[in-house]
Amino acid sequence: MKYIYQIVIIFVITFIGEVLYKFIPLPVPASIYGLVIMLVCLKTKIIKLDQVKGAGGFLLETMPIMFIPAAVGLITVWKDVINIIVPITIIVVLSTLFVIAATGRTTQFMLRRNGGTKQ
Numbered sequence: 001m002k003y004i005y006q007i008v009i010i011f012v013i014t015f016i017g018e019v020l021y022k023f024i025p026l027p028v029p030a031s032i033y034g035l036v037i038m039l040v041c042l043k044t045k046i047i048k049l050d051q052v053k054g055a056g057g058f059l060l061e062t063m064p065i066m067f068i069p070a071a072v073g074l075i076t077v078w079k080d081v082i083n084i085i086v087p088i089t090i091i092v093v094l095s096t097l098f099v100i101a102a103t104g105r106t107t108q109f110m111l112r113r114n115g116g117t118k119q
Contacts, residue, residue, distance in 0.1 A: 002054065003054055003055050003058065005051075006051060006052050006053075006054055006055030006056070007055045007059075009047060009051060009052050009055075010038075010052055010055055010056065010059070013034050013037050013038045013041070014030075014031075014034045016033070016034065016037055017030045017031060017032070017033035017034025017035075017036075017037060018030045018033075018034075020033040020037075021033055038052075
């Protein structure tokens, strides 16, 4: 029952993000609205981490399953993709390296700004 309550909280925040996406004329995905709302709620203690931690962990553990349809879709269009596999691979590798570097720099900045303490 505890996990159902936690998932309901996450889904309500997600739904609010979807509603904001429909009414705010900005090119921001609904998921980003939901993430920002969840961040604000967690930081202001409106929602305590314990109220969503279990369901969040479960959702993170099952996330790889969500990529199976994309992989199957890639297999079905393999004939079309094989001709451009080298540029796609280069783009994927470079963008992954960029994300790793940006995440590392952001983390270092935040740690320095907070005096190296973890919150």
